[in-house]
Amino acid sequence: MGLPWIGETYEFYKAQRNNKVFEEFVEPRRTKYGNIFKTRLMGSPTVVVNGAFANRFFLSNEFKLVVSSWPSASVQLMGPNSIMEKQGDQHRRIRGIxxxxLTCNGLESLVPKICSSVEMHLKRHWQGLGTISLFRSTKMLTFSIVFECLLGIRVEHxxxxxxxxVLEGVFAxxxxxxxxxxxxxxxxxxxIEEMLLNIIRKKRKEIEESPGLEEKEGVLLSGLVVGLIQGEISEAEVVDNVxxxxxxxxxTTSFAIAMVCRMLAHHPRCYARLLQEHMEIKSSKNVGETLTLEDTKKMKxxxxxxxxxxxxxxxxxxxxxxxxxxIEYEGFIIPKGWKVLWTTYGSHYNEEHFTDPQTFKPSRFDEPIAPYVYVPFxxxxxxxxxxxxxKFNILIFLHYMVTLYDWSLIHPDEPITMDPLPFPCHGMPIKISPKL
Known part of the structure; x- marks a missing residue:
């Protein structure tokens, strides 16, 4: 359990900072003690569990055996009224809105808007340049997509x-x-709260004065404000969930895009096959014609x-x-009040679930993956x-990137660090040149 109160928090944070929670913290203890072991993190006795069975057991028993548990700083900064903190019926009510x-059908109308955002971003921030920071660029893009496409809010300087x-303080x-x-x-x-309150109150007035406006722009914010008007959700809940x-x-999406590009750069055959898929889609479109939901389904x-x-x-x-x-689990009793930590790596890097797990092999997904084995979401x-x-952000961005630009990594083996989320430590600079 490590030192009193502190436990093994230092070792955990050190591994997290290096983006090696699994390799430097979980795996050595899992090897020594098994798929379930106890430690003490941030003042709390904590049980670390690994594998698909553990994922299923603890994630499916939310509200029954366990509840989500975030650090105090995270709760204060994200907001106590977000679905992150809500339990049971309150969670289901807000999550439903x-x-x-955000369903596939609900996002269908957003595909052209996302395409427009991507095209505009590349024109403003890539055109005429020889190198760009891919991670920084995609952070700006995905931020704009959330605000302008989902919330109908213009991004200001x-x-x-x-x-x-705010993000810098969530684990402080x-x-x-x-x-x-x-x-x-x-x-x-x-x-941020002051800014959002003004926007929400303005949106409420617009919807009350012009019924049907909620269907035209800012689909998510409009849905939350309609819930506010109907008394299903409070103003504080709207702010915190936005x-x-x-x-x-x-x-998270910008990091995922960066890692896809990293792996494509390391595996040219995979890149060639992916590029062919997108060039075929592009060749089926007329000049100026945008992608559709059906086009994204072709990006298998x-x-x-x-x-x-x-x-x-x-x-x-x-x-x-x-x-x-x-909780009785695997022959042990986990006492009430103890924390449980599950990790994506516990199943993602497990040879029982993925043969040769450290190898990049997209063909793994030719066949369906069993529930609770693949759990990045x-x-x-x-x-x-x-x-x-x-999914749409990743697919649509990659379509325009690979069909409009040739590119290469400047630092092919750039280290990944974490503060508090993972990111390439140099921002993943890439050389770019327009396709002729």
Whole structure:
């Protein structure tokens, strides 16, 4: 269990900082003690579990045996009224409103808008340049897509930086003293809340005065505001869930895109096959004609490449749960109040589930993957509501990138670090040149 209170927190954070939670923290202990072992992290006795069976057991028993458990700083900055903190019926109520806007059918009307955002972004930020920071560029893009396509909010100068200041504090020590990381994050969160309240109240007035407007723009924000008008959700819940969505959607997706490009650069045969898939789609379109939902369904190999890249480099390493009753599991009793940590690596890097797991092999996804084996988007009642949005963002961006530009990595083996989410430490600079 390590030192009193501190436990093995230092070792955990050190491994996390190196983006090697599995290799440097989980795997050595799993090898020594087995797929389930106990430790102490951030003051809490914690049981670490591994494998698809563990994923199924704990993720599917959300609200029954365990509940989501986030650090105090995360709760304060994301907001206590987000679905991250809601339980049972309250969680289902808010998730229903959010999910209805993020289903495949709900996003169909957004495909042309996402295409337009990608084309405009490449024109503004890539055209005429020889090198760009891919990770930074895709962060700007995915941030704009969430705000302008899903929320109907125009991105103003400084907004991305304001949200990034909040992100810096989500795993910080929650000391609200001037100069601390948490203090700066809290100030930024207050600015964001003030901005969103003005936008939400304006949107409410527009919808009340013009019924049907909610169907035309800002589909997700409109859905939340309609719920507010109908008394299904409070104003604070709208604000907190918009904040959570922005963080959940843009940083993780930009990292996923960066890792797909990294693996394509390392595997030229895979890249050639992916490029052919997209050139065939492009050749079927008229000049100026945008992609459709049906076009994204043709990107089967691209999605296999993306899934395999995300398996090897999951944007989220796992998450904590808290036992709300004594739990009998694998011959042990996990006491009520203890934390449970499940990790994506516990099944993604497990030879029982993926043969030669460290090898990049998109063909793994030719066949269906068993439930709770592949879990980059979580599982159970808290499975990521933005899964389809992330998929569309990745597929559409890659289409325009590979059909419009030739590119190569400047640092092919660039280290991946984490603070608090993983990112390529140099921003993944790439050389680019327009295709002739």
């Amino acid at each position: 959010v999910s209805s806007s 400084g907004m991305l930086e304001m949200f990034e200041r 020590i929650p000391v609200d003293c001037p100069g601390t990381t948490f203090w700066r994050a809290k100030r930024a969160r207050m600015e 904040v959570l969505l922005v963080f959940a959607a843009h940083d 190999y691209t999605w296999q490449v993306a899934r395999e890249s995300i398996r090897l480099f999951p944007p989220i390493f796992g998450s904590f749960r808290k036992a709300i009753v004594d 979580g599982g159970g009642p808290r499975i990521c509501a933005g899964y389809q949005l992330a």
